[in-house]
Structure formats: C-alpha cells, structure tokens
Amino acid sequence: MTGIEFTSRISDIPVYPAAETYGYDGDLAMLASNETPWGPHDAVREAVAEQVAHLNRYPDPSATLLRRRLAERCDLPPERIAVGNGSCEILLAAAEAMLEPGAEIVYAWPSFSMYPHLAAMTGARAITVPLDGAGRHDLEAMAREVTHATRIVVVCNPNNPTATALPVAAIDAFVADLPRHVAVILDEAYVEFSVMQDPDQSLDLVRRHPNLVVLRTFSKVYGLCGLRAGYSLGSSDFKRAVDVVRQPFSVNALAQAAAAEALLHQDEVARRVERTAIERVHVESELAERGLETTESQANFTWVALGDRDEAEVMRGLGERGVIVRSGTDLGGPGHLRVTFGTRAENDRFLAALDETLAQPA
Numbered sequence: 001m002t003g004i005e006f007t008s009r010i011s012d013i014p015v016y017p018a019a020e021t022y023g024y025d026g027d028l029a030m031l032a033s034n035e036t037p038w039g040p041h042d043a044v045r046e047a048v049a050e051q052v053a054h055l056n057r058y059p060d061p062s063a064t065l066l067r068r069r070l071a072e073r074c075d076l077p078p079e080r081i082a083v084g085n086g087s088c089e090i091l092l093a094a095a096e097a098m099l100e101p102g103a104e105i106v107y108a109w110p111s112f113s114m115y116p117h118l119a120a121m122t123g124a125r126a127i128t129v130p131l132d133g134a135g136r137h138d139l140e141a142m143a144r145e146v147t148h149a150t151r152i153v154v155v156c157n158p159n160n161p162t163a164t165a166l167p168v169a170a171i172d173a174f175v176a177d178l179p180r181h182v183a184v185i186l187d188e189a190y191v192e193f194s195v196m197q198d199p200d201q202s203l204d205l206v207r208r209h210p211n212l213v214v215l216r217t218f219s220k221v222y223g224l225c226g227l228r229a230g231y232s233l234g235s236s237d238f239k240r241a242v243d244v245v246r247q248p249f250s251v252n253a254l255a256q257a258a259a260a261e262a263l264l265h266q267d268e269v270a271r272r273v274e275r276t277a278i279e280r281v282h283v284e285s286e287l288a289e290r291g292l293e294t295t296e297s298q299a300n301f302t303w304v305a306l307g308d309r310d311e312a313e314v315m316r317g318l319g320e321r322g323v324i325v326r327s328g329t330d331l332g333g334p335g336h337l338r339v340t341f342g343t344r345a346e347n348d349r350f351l352a353a354l355d356e357t358l359a360q361p362a
C-alpha cells in the first residue's frame with residue numbers, strides 16, 4: 001500500500017490481460033489478438049527505416065502526409081480526418097470529449113472490450129444491448145435505448161468478438177433515425193475483411209450524416225499493430241475534439257511513415273483479404289465437420305460455440321499445445337472461443353490441437 005489515492009472510477013476497470021501461455025515454451029501460434037500473420041510490405045519497412053535517422057525530432061503533430069493520403073483515398077477533406085495512437089486512442093478521446101457523469105453511452109454486448117472503459121473512466125452510464133441470436137447488433141433495440149442523455153452510440157461492424165456484420169444500408173437507416181445530438185461511432189477495425197459488401201460504402205455515410213464517426217485502424221489488415229496508428233472520419237468538430245484531448249505527439253514518426261506508405265499498396269490489402277477469406281472458409285468448414293458452430297464471420301477471426309464442452313478445459317488443452325486463442329468468458333460470451341485466422345500452418349495446428357483436446361477424457 002502506498003497511501004496514494006485513486007479516483008473511485010478506475011477501481012472497476014480491469015487491466016488488459018496478457019495472453020496466457022500455459023507454460024508452453026516452444027513457438028506459439030498466436031491466434032488471440034486478431035492480428036494478421038504477415039509482416040509489413042517491403043516498401044513499408046523502407047519507409048520506417050528512413051525515419052529512424054530523424055528520431056531526434058518530434059513527429060508531425062498534424063500527421064500531414066498520412067492525413068493527406070487518407071483524404072485522397074477516402075475522398076474526404078483532411079480537416080475531417082483525425083489520427084490516433086491506434087483507434088483505441090480515438091475511442092478514449094471521444095469518451096473524454098463527450099462523456100461525463102449524467103451522460104450515457106449505448107453499445108451492443110458482447111462487443112469490443114474497450115467500450116466499457118469509456119463509461120467507467122468518465123463516470124457516464126453504459127447501456128448495453130444484447131446481440132441478437134445470430135450474434136449481430138440489434139439496431140432496433142439499440143435505438144430504443146437512446147434518450148436525451150445519450151451522447152455516443154457505438155456500432156462495431158464487423159463486431160468483435162462475434163465477427164458478424166450488418167449491411168451498410170441498415171446502419172444508414174439507423175443513423176438517419178437517431179437524434180442529431182447523438183454521435184454514432186461506427187467502429188470498422190475489421191471492415192476491409194468483409195466480403196459482404198464494398199468496405200468503402202460507409203464512407204458515403206460520413207458525407208451524409210454529420211453526427212457519424214467512422215473509426216478505422218492500421219492494426220488489422222495493414223498489419224501495423226506494433227506501431228499503433230488509427231484514424232477517424234467524421235466532422236471537423238469531432239477531429240478538433242480528438243486533437244484537443246489526445247497527446248499532440250501520440251502518433252509516432254515511424255507509425256506515420258508506415259501507415260502513409262501502406263495506404264499506397266492496396267494490392268497488398270486485397271491479397272491479404274483474399275488469403276484471409278480462404279482461411280476463413282477452411283477453418284469454419286473444418287469446425288463444422290467437428291460439429292462446432294460458428295457465426296457468419298466477415299472478419300479475420302471466428303467465434304466458436306463450444307456447446308457442452310468446458311471452455312476452460314479447451315483453453316488449457318490448446319494452450320498446453322502452444323495455441324493461444326481468446327476465451328469467450330473474458331469477452332462477455334461464456335462457452336465460446338474467439339480464434340484469429342493465421343497462416344494455413346497455424347490454423348491447422350489449432351485444428352489438430354483442438355482434436356487432441358476434445359479427444360481427452362473429461
């Protein structure tokens with residue numbers, strides 16, 4: 001005990017857990033964090049290497065080049081684009097800028113583990129709305145929870161951890177029906193992996209709804225989570241609010257250079273999406289053959305219902321074989337596993353470890 005006093009708000013916020021490795025000391029198959037298994041494109045490595053000589057200088061606080069390239073790619077003015085130290089920083093900045101005691105935030109559950117923090121750290125009230133039976137957002141039920149006190153509604157599309165996605169038209173109608181004082185944060189961390197519709201359809205929604213914020217990241221399909229860069233597309237007021245709240249130099253120079261370069265290689269993005277879709281079909285059909293149900297994934301991971309199998313036992317069995325996935329209990333969905341699609345070798349290792357684990361006597 002140090003005697004230091006902390007605010008009562010933070011006492012309920014859990015520390016993000018490091019992946020449990022179950023004592024396995026060989027090479028791990030890391031399928032727990034929805035990362036991509038591929039390292040950066042050569043041109044991205046070069047862009048990072050070039051920046052190393054200038055690390056005695058602070059990064060550009062406005063991320064001018066990165067925001068210009070994003071503006072070109074998204075066909076929106078740079079004044080409407082904010083960047084952050086991962087999209088998590090923008091979520092936290094949105095909470096700090098918009099939430100306070102007496103305000104409300106509405107989001108589906110289970111959904112991304114960061115959302116509960118937004119209310120917890122600001123003293124706002126969190127209203128959680130259960131997903132429907134297919135693991136999708138129930139937008140009608142969410143709309144019913146909106147009151148004069150609601151400041152933010154978050155829609156995670158595709159949803160983490162269930163991997164399901166809603167059509168953009170449904171989100172369009174949802175936003176159109178909400179009062180203008182409500183900011184809708186459409187978290188599209190995984191949108192590039194969706195084969196249901198053109199991932200860029202939602203950009204048109206940003207042009208039409210001033211209260212909509214689309215949140216995207218370089219952590220997933222661009223494979224840059226180790227550097228931390230994310231961005232939002234919304235009103236210029238929202239961008240300003242993020243810039244006021246976040247640290248001025250939160251997006252480091254290497255991250256800015258890498259992200260700006262990665263945007264120029266959309267052929268690489270398309271290749272990754274295709275390879276992920278192939279692995280998605282492979283893993284999900286193998287799981288179905290084993291009688292294990294998954295939701296309809298539009299992301300780079302799957303949500304597996306374990307039925308009557310014991311989740312903790314399955315987690316341990318996989319972990320002891322060096323396969324690290326996320327437990328549904330940790331993510332608000334007991335009786336499930338969230339498994340990222342890795343390389344074919346990693347995915348087959350997961351399936352073999354699962355077979356061995358399930359064959360063990362209970």
Ligand SMILES: Cc1ncc(COP(=O)(O)O)c(C=O)c1O
Pocket residue numbers: 033034085086087088089112156159160187189216217218219225228229230
């Ligand atoms: C739904 C969702 N949103 C946002 C993020 C945050 O990504 P980052 O802060 O790495 O950009 C994640 C990361 O896992 C996520 O799953």
